[in-house]
Amino acid sequence: MGNERNGLVRSHEFELALVYRITDLVIIFATLAGFAWWRTGQVDDDFQMLAIGLGIVFLIVAESFTLYRSWRIASVKEQAKVTLSVWLVTVAVILASNYFLKVSDNYSRLVLGGWLLVTPIALIVWRIVFREILALLRQTGYNTRKALIIGVSETGLRLQQELIANPDLGLVFMGFFDDRDCARLADDSKYFGPVGRVSQALDLAKSGQVDHVYVALPMHAKGRISGYLKQLSDTTCTTFIVPDFFTYNLIHSRWSSLGNIQTVSVFDSPFRGLASVFTKRVQDIILASIILLLISPVLIALAIGVKLSSPGPILFKQDRYGLDGRRIRVWKFRSMKVMENGGKVTQATQNDPRVTRFGSFIRRTSLDELPQFFNVLMGSMSIVGPRPHAVAHNEEYRQVVDRYMLRHKVKPGITGWAQINGCRGETDTLDKMERRIAYDLEYIQLWSLWMDIKIVYLTIFKGFRSEQAY
Numbered sequence: 001m002g003n004e005r006n007g008l009v010r011s012h013e014f015e016l017a018l019v020y021r022i023t024d025l026v027i028i029f030a031t032l033a034g035f036a037w038w039r040t041g042q043v044d045d046d047f048q049m050l051a052i053g054l055g056i057v058f059l060i061v062a063e064s065f066t067l068y069r070s071w072r073i074a075s076v077k078e079q080a081k082v083t084l085s086v087w088l089v090t091v092a093v094i095l096a097s098n099y100f101l102k103v104s105d106n107y108s109r110l111v112l113g114g115w116l117l118v119t120p121i122a123l124i125v126w127r128i129v130f131r132e133i134l135a136l137l138r139q140t141g142y143n144t145r146k147a148l149i150i151g152v153s154e155t156g157l158r159l160q161q162e163l164i165a166n167p168d169l170g171l172v173f174m175g176f177f178d179d180r181d182c183a184r185l186a187d188d189s190k191y192f193g194p195v196g197r198v199s200q201a202l203d204l205a206k207s208g209q210v211d212h213v214y215v216a217l218p219m220h221a222k223g224r225i226s227g228y229l230k231q232l233s234d235t236t237c238t239t240f241i242v243p244d245f246f247t248y249n250l251i252h253s254r255w256s257s258l259g260n261i262q263t264v265s266v267f268d269s270p271f272r273g274l275a276s277v278f279t280k281r282v283q284d285i286i287l288a289s290i291i292l293l294l295i296s297p298v299l300i301a302l303a304i305g306v307k308l309s310s311p312g313p314i315l316f317k318q319d320r321y322g323l324d325g326r327r328i329r330v331w332k333f334r335s336m337k338v339m340e341n342g343g344k345v346t347q348a349t350q351n352d353p354r355v356t357r358f359g360s361f362i363r364r365t366s367l368d369e370l371p372q373f374f375n376v377l378m379g380s381m382s383i384v385g386p387r388p389h390a391v392a393h394n395e396e397y398r399q400v401v402d403r404y405m406l407r408h409k410v411k412p413g414i415t416g417w418a419q420i421n422g423c424r425g426e427t428d429t430l431d432k433m434e435r436r437i438a439y440d441l442e443y444i445q446l447w448s449l450w451m452d453i454k455i456v457y458l459t460i461f462k463g464f465r466s467e468q469a470y
Contacts (some may be wrong), residue, residue: 017068024062024123025055029436031119035111047111051092058090065089076131080124081450087120139167145238148174149200150228155244156216173208196308197416198228205235206227216242243409251406251444259358269409270447279449280382287383288376288458295370302367306333309358315371320388325408328380330388366424372414384452385413386440397433410447415459417443 032051036042062068065086071079147163149156156176163173176195203212211375213232217225225241232239251267292299303314313404322328336354355363362368375381381388386407389397398404418424418439427433443451 007307020068020127021059021062023126024058026125027122027126028055028119029057031122032111032115035118036108039108039111053097054090054094057093059087061089061093064087071127071131075449076128079127081448083123083127084120085449087123091116113251115301128140135167144170144172146174146209147212147214148201148204148210149174149176149214149216150178150198151216151218152176152178152180152195153216153218153244155218155242156214159214159216159242171212174204202231202235205232205237208236210237213237213239214242215240216244218244221234250405251409251441267409270444271410275437280452281379283449283452284376284382288373292373292377295373298367299370302333302362302370305337305358305362308419309356310337312337319391319413321391321394322380322388323408323411325405327391328375328388328412330381330412331375333368333371335363335368369414369450376414381409382411382413384415384417384443384455385411386413386416387419387445397437399429401437403436403441404437406444410444415455416440420455420458 029051032047034043036047054122065082067082067086095270150158160173160176163169163171177198178195179198201210201213205213215225216226229239229241254265254268254272271280306314312334314334316334316336317331319327320330335356336359337356359368372381376383394404416439418436421439423432423436423439427436444454
């Protein structure tokens with residue numbers, strides 16, 4: 001029996017995933033056929049082979065991006081972004097393959113271009129329409145389930161808000177049930193619905209008047225949880241435990257398996273798996289290569305300016321902490337008369353005598369950071385990520401700033417979420433550093449390709465200059 005178990009906790013598979021896959025393939029083939037018939041009156045063998053190849057690649061890429069997971073509680077915008085990302089990666093793979101196989105001349109460019117542009121729109125539109133149809137059906141009572149929550153807790157309140165805010169889930173909320181005094185909550189007006197004793201909830205479950213039961217008690221109440229689960233096992237209700245993991249301030253948590261044991265990560269990196277790692281690295285290589293090509297004259301001019309401003313090397317190499325807290329060597333244009341890289345590094349202050357006149361200019365404009373694009377190409381840094389601090393500052397602040405070292409769950413960046421939100425320059429107070437770390441951790445928690453693009457865009461317009469950069 002033990003060999004047949006894939007885990008103690010199983011993720012819910014989206015029953016309509018097959019419908020999505022088949023419909024996607026139909027759309028891919030139908031849009032091609034439409035353009036081909038419009039242009040040539042037929043779909044020749046070359047286009048048929050291309051359509052089959054693209055369909056196979058699309059399904060493979062879609063699995064990497066988990067396109068066919070359940071989207072019941074996700075936004076339309078998020079689903080559209082993932083769909084478009086899958087299509088763009090698929091097209092890139094197909095175009096690269098055709099180029100290297102030298103078969104691109106076999107296709108009508110008008111048909112190919114129209115097909116590649118219209119298909120993603122069709123894929124997104126049909127998903128929006130299908131979601132609306134499902135939502136309307138559930139709002140009229142079709143395929144709905146009655147649900148109740150055992151435990152008036154912070155976790156329960158958050159779950160209730162999700163149930164109310166997402167009627168397309170098809171779950172009709174019956175209310176909270178708890179034996180404890182609800183006055184213990186700071187604001188008990190945040191919940192509503194019939195609140196009764198747990199015994200009443202169990203009676204409803206045993207009589208078949210409820211379909212889903214969510215147990216949202218704190219983790220330390222394992223005795224009560226076990227007792228309720230034992231009684232619920234005598235019902236046909238679908239029963240869920242909603243653990244109060246939010247009390248741990250999760251950073252990109254995810255379920256994973258260790259043999260037959262399911263675990264949940266509390267502090268993790270968003271870059272796990274081929275899709276996210278590959279996407280981030282390709283983005284870095286492409287952007288860094290383009291930027292270095294464009295700014296090469298600026299780099300030469302800055303190097304001359306540093307050399308003429310004061311004696312010493314052009315580049316300053318300082319040890320910083322990189323991914324997973326490993327030391328890396330970060331490059332900058334030298335802006336000071338000294339080269340501090342030891343156990344004690346004094347931050348630059350306003351009118352700092354160590355800073356040269358030319359160094360003051362490149363520090364205010366962040367031009368001293370430009371050599372770090374070479375760090376990006378070498379893989380020790382990323383375009384976007386938490387700014388790397390000197391090792392001495394890391395050792396100082398990790399002792400006084402809560403969760404400070406979690407910023408090293410990703411590669412350090414040339415620009416970041418904290419920088420475009422005004423956290424640049426000297427951190428002469430603990431509050432300033434705490435604010436910077438809060439933004440860094442928020443970036444790790446919310447990371448997406450689109451967020452990186454947004455940060456790069458905003459950096460161009462407001463991220464280079466700061467009154468606090470000395």
